[in-house]
Amino acid sequence: MSWLNNIFVLVAAVVAVFWEAAFNGVRHLVGVQIDLLPPLMVYAALSGSLSTVCLLACGGGLLFDSLSANPLGITVLPLFAVGFVIHLWRDLILRDQPFAQTTLGVAAGAGVPVLTLLLLLTIGRGPRIGWGTLWQLVVLTLGSAVAAPIFFLLFEWLQKTLVHAPKVETSFRPDREIRRGR
Amino acid sequence: MLKRPHYIALGLIVFLTVVILNLPAKTSARLKLGLGSVFVPLFGLARSVQQTAAKTGDAVLPRSELIREKDALRAQNDELRLQLMQAEGMVRENERLRQQLGWQPHKNWKVKPANVVLREPSNWWRTVQIDLGSRDGVKVNFPVLTPEGLVGRISAVSLTRSQVALLGDPSCKVAARVDNPSRDTGVIGGSGPLDTGIVEMGYLSRTADLKPGQDVWTSGLGGIFPKDIFIGKVLDSRSEDYGMSTTARVKLAANLSALEEVWVMMEP
Numbered sequence: 001m002s003w004l005n006n007i008f009v010l011v012a013a014v015v016a017v018f019w020e021a022a023f024n025g026v027r028h029l030v031g032v033q034i035d036l037l038p039p040l041m042v043y044a045a046l047s048g049s050l051s052t053v054c055l056l057a058c059g060g061g062l063l064f065d066s067l068s069a070n071p072l073g074i075t076v077l078p079l080f081a082v083g084f085v086i087h088l089w090r091d092l093i094l095r096d097q098p099f100a101q102t103t104l105g106v107a108a109g110a111g112v113p114v115l116t117l118l119l120l121l122t123i124g125r126g127p128r129i130g131w132g133t134l135w136q137l138v139v140l141t142l143g144s145a146v147a148a149p150i151f152f153l154l155f156e157w158l159q160k161t162l163v164h165a166p167k168v169e170t171s172f173r174p175d176r177e178i179r180r181g182r
Numbered sequence: 183m184l185k186r187p188h189y190i191a192l193g194l195i196v197f198l199t200v201v202i203l204n205l206p207a208k209t210s211a212r213l214k215l216g217l218g219s220v221f222v223p224l225f226g227l228a229r230s231v232q233q234t235a236a237k238t239g240d241a242v243l244p245r246s247e248l249i250r251e252k253d254a255l256r257a258q259n260d261e262l263r264l265q266l267m268q269a270e271g272m273v274r275e276n277e278r279l280r281q282q283l284g285w286q287p288h289k290n291w292k293v294k295p296a297n298v299v300l301r302e303p304s305n306w307w308r309t310v311q312i313d314l315g316s317r318d319g320v321k322v323n324f325p326v327l328t329p330e331g332l333v334g335r336i337s338a339v340s341l342t343r344s345q346v347a348l349l350g351d352p353s354c355k356v357a358a359r360v361d362n363p364s365r366d367t368g369v370i371g372g373s374g375p376l377d378t379g380i381v382e383m384g385y386l387s388r389t390a391d392l393k394p395g396q397d398v399w400t401s402g403l404g405g406i407f408p409k410d411i412f413i414g415k416v417l418d419s420r421s422e423d424y425g426m427s428t429t430a431r432v433k434l435a436a437n438l439s440a441l442e443e444v445w446v447m448m449e450p
Contacts, residue, residue, distance in 0.1 A: 018224045020303035021311075028439065031376045032305050050191050057195060062202075066217035067300060069307035069337070069345065069353070072210045073202030080195045088188070117306065123203065126352050127306030132376035136305045 034143030078115035109144020331435030
């Protein structure tokens with residue numbers, strides 16, 4: 001059901017970007033808006049295929065930039081870089097463990113904004129950066145660390161609810177049944 | 183470790199990013215518009231949820247509270263009407279004197295109300311989106327303000343929405359004047375990543391006579407913002423470039439982190 005997983009991930013990306021632009025509770029509280037795309041990328045890289053990573057990087061990145069003052073396409077490469085690296089090492093990662101999910105959430109939450117800022121500075125668009133940027137990075141990292149395991153739980157629940165569980169083969173075979181006669 | 187599909191995916195994404203980043207500004211803006219339309223159903227949903235919540239709030243508001251509020255508004259309205267009458271007299275006198283001196287008459291501001299529908303999702307820009315677009319006559323660089331003071335300028339326009347670059351964003355610079363005896367002028371520029379209510383006013387003269395609490399207004403220089411829109415008050419100042427110039431910190435009059443309704447000046 002990889003196509004269904006891809007659809008779930010894309011819909012989650014749309015809702016995540018809209019939430020970031022429309023709801024400002026966290027921003028009012030700590031002065032920074034949490035980015036939900038990096039933890040979503042952690043889920044996509046560990047649970048999906050390489051095509052899911054590409055789809056989320058392109059779809060999520062472009063949608064994010066369409067509502068932002070970012071140059072269009074600037075978020076695609078940082079998201080993909082993070083997802084690509086996690087995807088390469090996925091066989092060595094205990095993806096079902098919340099500790100591993102949180103750790104990867106931390107790495108993605110710090111990696112994506114830093115790479116985006118570096119790209120922005122490289123192409124000559126001077127964003128608002130200063131000492132406060134460190135606080136922004138701390139909040140983005142913590143937010144991503146919290147959100148990553150939540151995404152895993154959410155998608156697991158969605159899969160259980162909407163997708164048929166695979167039929168489990170039993171060891172019983174009628175032709176090998178021992179018939180006891182008198 | 184890398185297999186062929188990995189190389190293909192990497193190459194495709196890098197190629198796509200380079201192509202999109204190098205698109206002409208007009209094409210990029212159109213693409214942004216098209217992608218932004220994905221959120222239209224969510225806009226509607228969010229608005230209806232907000233309206234339902236507001237209606238529910240209205241329904242449970244006690245009548246005594248409404249009457250108290252109505253009385254307060256009536257008193258404020260009477261006071262404002264008196265002030266308006268006085269101001270109209272002064273405007274007439276001003277126009278008459280300008281005519282006698284042969285000066286150009288003042289232009290009246292034409293403003294349109296707008297709702298803030300979205301905020302910047304990233305943390306390194308300071309923009310909002312409003313529900314007025316090109317079909318409402320909005321154009322790039324139109325000033326945006328609230329009754330408290332200047333907010334920013336229109337930085338991008340689509341059919342139904344516009345992006346407003348707020349004061350403190352790197353793309354919103356305002357020629358400003360301090361209301362002091364020497365009428366010092368400078369430029370309101372960027373601000374720190376976490377300061378939403380404070381901006382820096384640079385390019386002030388090194389002999390500028392700045393004191394905390396002095397008002398800062400638009401100077402009308404630069405051609406985007408008309409003269410005499412209130413911006414805020416001077417907080418403090420410091421010498422820059424080995425004493426060659428002065429930079430002041432200005433506390434903005436408009437609360438940019440709690441914007442809900444703004445006014446777009448249609449013909450500055």
